[in-house]
Amino acid sequence: MEAACSLLSKLERRYLLYQLSDGRRANIDDLIDQIAAWELEGDGQGGYDAVDEETRQQVYISLIHNHLPRLADYEIIDYDLRSGDIVLDDGFEDIKPLLEQFRQTEEHPELRKRATL
Template sequence: MSQTTDTLSKDNIFEVLSSSRRRYVIYYLYSHEGTAELKELARHIAAWESGAPLESITDEETRRVYISLYQTHLPKLAEFDIVRYDSDARIAELTPRADQLSRYLDTKPAQSLPWPLYYAVLSVISVVLLLGLWFQVPPFDAMNGNTVAFLIAIGVIGITVAHYLYNRQRGGKNMATIESLIE
């Protein structure tokens, strides 16, 4: 029974998130560029569940999780089109629909650069430049209005581009929210 609507209902979302193994699957896929081989996924989940280092996980522990993922959890995630699972290649991949889960996760702030502070500093510098120009305070008296306007525009463009590139590099994902899946 595949879910065909574009938006998941709250009941469906809570059903998906009710299992720690499904949350582990989603977390692992988010933190590994959205795709994983089933055996490697099972190994990592076995390690998380046991609290043991990855290297100490036995084949038996991996197999136990593998079977559970293969028979229960990946089909459930595929049913709601959150994960696409290729049973022949044994590869799981997040779908764009997985992003609908984020609003139901812990939203503690991600560690990020203090962008509001950078914009505030640029605003203060802009005001100082304009006031210095207006009151003809040295060294601002040597500048003209066009130079000040150009410097302010370059500052705004520079911070805006840096902010955009920073967010793009992070993939637009708030990993602190995604990490709440396994806490």
């Protein structure tokens, strides 16, 4: 449980897993744009329209040097940087219920408000 909470504590990892859980596979380029837009939207800076090359680069670096290897170490995902393909691995099922709780909280502002009180 401690490892699952640690893995899901970072917003970028949760967004990555939300996207993968909807389709079970994705390409890193698509995920970079989606994650950057979510982050900017959450910061009140827009969304897709506000994603610039610098933001994309920052998300890319954090994914390949931190988030993807960490999730792969726990067999949550498997990825190939040459092709850019990222797929869910068997370990995802272990954290899926907790991820869904995070998703519900993040998608519903009234739950987010209660969580901060």
